Amino acid sequence: xxxxxxxxxxxxxxxxxxxxxxxxxxxxxxxxxxxxxxxxxxxxxxxxxxxxxxxxxxxxxxxxxxxxxxxxxxxxxxxxxxxxxxxxxxxxxxxxxxxxxxxxxxxxxxxxxxxxxxxxxxxxxxxxxxxxxxxxxxxxxxxxxxxxxxxxxxxxxxxxxxxxxxxxxxxxxxxxxxxxxxxxxxxxxxxxxxxxxxxxxxxxxxxxxxxxxxxxxxxxxxxxxxxxxxxxxxxxxxxxxxxxxxxxxxxxxxxxxxxxxxxxxxxxxxxxxxxxxxxxxxxxxxxxxxxxxxxx
Amino acid sequence: xxxxxxxxxxxxxxxxxxxxxxxxxxxxxxxxxxxxxxxxxxxxxxxxxxxxxxxxxxxxxxxxxxxxxxxxxxxxxxxxxxxxxxxxxxxxxxxxxxxxxxxxxxxxxxxxxxxxxxxxxxxxxxxxxxxxxxxxxxxxxxxxxxxxxxxxxxxxxxxxxxxxxxxxxxxxxxxxxxxxxxxxxxxxxxxxxxxxxxxxxxxxxxxxxxxxxxxxxxxxxxxxxxxxxxxxxxxxxxxxxxxxxxxxxxxxxxxxxxxxxxxxxxxxxxxxxxxxxxxxxxxxxxxxxxxxxxxxxxxxxxxxxxxxxxxxxxxxxxxxxxxxxxxxxxxxxxxxxxxxxxxxxxxxxxxxxxxxxxxxxxxxxxxxxxxxxxxxxxxxxxxxxxxxxxxxxxxxxxxxxxxxxxx
Numbered sequence: 001x002x003x004x005x006x007x008x009x010x011x012x013x014x015x016x017x018x019x020x021x022x023x024x025x026x027x028x029x030x031x032x033x034x035x036x037x038x039x040x041x042x043x044x045x046x047x048x049x050x051x052x053x054x055x056x057x058x059x060x061x062x063x064x065x066x067x068x069x070x071x072x073x074x075x076x077x078x079x080x081x082x083x084x085x086x087x088x089x090x091x092x093x094x095x096x097x098x099x100x101x102x103x104x105x106x107x108x109x110x111x112x113x114x115x116x117x118x119x120x121x122x123x124x125x126x127x128x129x130x131x132x133x134x135x136x137x138x139x140x141x142x143x144x145x146x147x148x149x150x151x152x153x154x155x156x157x158x159x160x161x162x163x164x165x166x167x168x169x170x171x172x173x174x175x176x177x178x179x180x181x182x183x184x185x186x187x188x189x190x191x192x193x194x195x196x197x198x199x200x201x202x203x204x205x206x207x208x209x210x211x212x213x214x215x216x217x218x219x220x221x222x223x224x225x226x227x228x229x230x231x232x233x234x235x236x237x238x239x240x241x242x243x244x245x246x247x248x249x250x251x252x253x254x255x256x257x258x259x260x261x262x263x264x265x266x267x268x269x270x271x272x273x274x275x276x277x278x279x280x281x282x283x284x285x286x287x288x289x290x291x292x293x294x295x296x
Numbered sequence: 297x298x299x300x301x302x303x304x305x306x307x308x309x310x311x312x313x314x315x316x317x318x319x320x321x322x323x324x325x326x327x328x329x330x331x332x333x334x335x336x337x338x339x340x341x342x343x344x345x346x347x348x349x350x351x352x353x354x355x356x357x358x359x360x361x362x363x364x365x366x367x368x369x370x371x372x373x374x375x376x377x378x379x380x381x382x383x384x385x386x387x388x389x390x391x392x393x394x395x396x397x398x399x400x401x402x403x404x405x406x407x408x409x410x411x412x413x414x415x416x417x418x419x420x421x422x423x424x425x426x427x428x429x430x431x432x433x434x435x436x437x438x439x440x441x442x443x444x445x446x447x448x449x450x451x452x453x454x455x456x457x458x459x460x461x462x463x464x465x466x467x468x469x470x471x472x473x474x475x476x477x478x479x480x481x482x483x484x485x486x487x488x489x490x491x492x493x494x495x496x497x498x499x500x501x502x503x504x505x506x507x508x509x510x511x512x513x514x515x516x517x518x519x520x521x522x523x524x525x526x527x528x529x530x531x532x533x534x535x536x537x538x539x540x541x542x543x544x545x546x547x548x549x550x551x552x553x554x555x556x557x558x559x560x561x562x563x564x565x566x567x568x569x570x571x572x573x574x575x576x577x578x579x580x581x582x583x584x585x586x587x588x589x590x591x592x593x594x595x596x597x598x599x600x601x602x603x604x605x606x607x608x609x610x611x612x613x614x615x616x617x618x619x620x621x622x623x624x625x626x627x628x629x630x631x632x633x634x635x636x637x638x639x640x641x642x643x644x645x646x647x648x649x650x651x652x653x654x655x656x657x658x659x660x661x662x663x664x665x666x667x668x669x670x671x672x673x674x675x676x677x678x679x680x681x682x683x684x685x686x687x688x689x690x691x692x693x694x695x696x697x698x699x700x701x702x703x
Contacts, residue, residue: 076531077534077535100531102498102532103420103498103529103531103532104532107420107426107427108457110425111425111457147630147661147662160577161577162577162578162581163575164574164578164629164661165578165581166577167661168660168684171629171660188577190422190500191422215577217577217580225423243581243584244584245584246580246584247583248563251563251596253561253563253580254577254580258576258580267584284584284688285581285684286585286688
């Protein structure tokens with residue numbers, strides 16, 4: 001078991017012929033992920049790398065292939081449109097990798113998504129990986145831009161706002177022989193789809209997830225919201241790391257959402273909220289896996 | 297992107313928010329002439345305001361010893377002298393840091409008699425993904441302080457982005473602020489203009505603090521935005537060429553400007569261990585672990601995804617321009633970026649800059665095996681690290697050693 005996606009998930013790539021989209025489609029195909037269609041308006045009927053059919057619209061790709069998930073590698077000015085195309089094609093999940101989307105576009109996307117069935121991961125996220133049982137976790141579902149080989153099939157769920165910091169935590173687990181059920185990047189933008197809390201609830205329900213790692217960072221209140229729910233509802237062991245203890249206030253630390261403003265969104269406040277919920281805190285990013293394994 | 301007060305007021309004014317009559321001035325003579333015109337219109341006082349990208353100007357102190365970056369003047373001589381004391385001088389405020397900011401422009405405006413000061417602003421609420429109008433009866437104060445000491449006085453109104461701020465919401469806010477008589481209609485118009493500024497300019501923050509209630513010569517009450525702040529969404533600027541024009545490079549750190557030209561995310565800090573990291577979360581975490589082991593990061597630097605060797609070289613160039621740097625810590629976990637690209641970038645940068653300072657390199661992820669081999673074969677004196685903890689410890693240790701002078 002896993003959350004959101006598994007090795008049988010059929011995936012569409014929106015923007016499959018772009019440099020970035022093509023590179024990561026190939027890596028996902030190499031990983032054994034069922035990338036079964038691409039969408040590029042105007043290139044319908046062609047094949048990507050002589051094997052993946054390209055469609056003009058998401059609706060057509062879904063109808064022809066039975067795909068349920070789409071990953072979006074479309075440049076920022078067109079990304080909101082691409083997300084909503086996936087939403088109105090009634091896919092289960094849209095994963096938006098694109099960074100630098102204007103925040104007003106994402107506000108409108110979220111508004112338009114109310115009452116629809118589609119879940120959104122991102123934008124500005126590394127995607128989602130459910131490791132497979134093959135060599136180097138081959139045969140799993142890799143959607144987005146994570147390096148596949150760092151994973152290992154197992155029972156730890158990972159939810160994070162960051163990309164490379166997630167890889168760091170996953171690699172620590174894998175190096176210690178501990179596998180993951182699913183690793184989810186929720187993205188570094190101030191407005192995004194699924195939150196830490198949404199993912200934690202899913203991990204809590206998933207019988208195959210035995211422990212959870214949360215990676216947070218300064219800005220917003222996603223971590224505090226998750227902590228409040230965990231305090232009353234989650235019985236699984238959880239470890240957390242919050243990045244940005246040394247970040248100066250008022251400065252945007254790379255991610256659009258990573259900013260301490262008005263004294264809000266500090267790492268200290270998030271760590272305090274997690275402690276109150278009995279979440280184990282990793283003192284440094286090098287101790288994330290060990291912090292969880294100690295309480296398992 | 298931050299802009300100046302006078303620019304924020306231009307944007308607000310364009311969206312029907314009343315601002316005081318006035319003009320931007322670059323010389324004391326100009327300030328005197330503008331003040332003369334305003335006195336000529338029958339106003340009894342003008343205000344001279346330093347234009348810098350930082351708050352706390354009124355209580356700020358100039359490095360020439362003069363106090364106050366904002367001054368009320370009753371005559372032409374006062375306007376001239378105050379402008380002269382400000383222009384060309386460095387103003388230190390609570391927000392500028394000890395180095396302060398050079399005042400290159402002043403705004404000269406009419407100063408009206410205040411009956412009441414209010415706070416109104418629009419921000420983005422991250423947790424609900426919607427704009428929120430924030431208002432408070434205590435204007436002119438630091439709203440963050442008010443939020444901490446008297447949170448009940450702050451009223452929030454969530455705005456549905458599909459319909460905008462409806463008049464009934466604006467009326468509710470106005471009545472909450474106690475503006476329920478002759479000012480109601482004017483307030484509704486002003487608040488809708490405030491929200492429209494936020495929406496149309498794609499701002500992340502629009503703030504009027506204070507908003508003044510004053511009595512006109514005819515006895516009628518009116519409203520005016522005495523101070524305005526607008527922060528724009530960098531990611532939306534491609535749609536707003538007219539707003540891009542408002543960028544003032546003089547207000548930004550030259551190194552940060554150069555970094556942004558290479559699409560690098562760089563923030564200068566005060567330590568001596570430079571970090572070169574891929575990914576914002578990992579870059580923050582690298583700063584954190586340096587601090588944990590007793591060191592001080594010199595910067596935040598995220599080379600981002602898909603960084604080319606040119607970008608990596610630019611990152612080293614920026615680091616090399618910071619004289620405080622004693623050690624460089626490269627921490628790369630390759631997901632988007634391939635470690636062999638980084639390895640080649642490191643080699644060419646180290647060769648270009650002839651770095652004499654220790655460089656600790658930790659590479660993990662995509663093609664990290666090849667990358668490690670490339671670095672090893674380079675014959676350069678790079679200190680290899682395995683984990684983040686190992687890298688941080690080595691960097692802190694190297695930074696605490698006295699600088700070695702090359703033979």
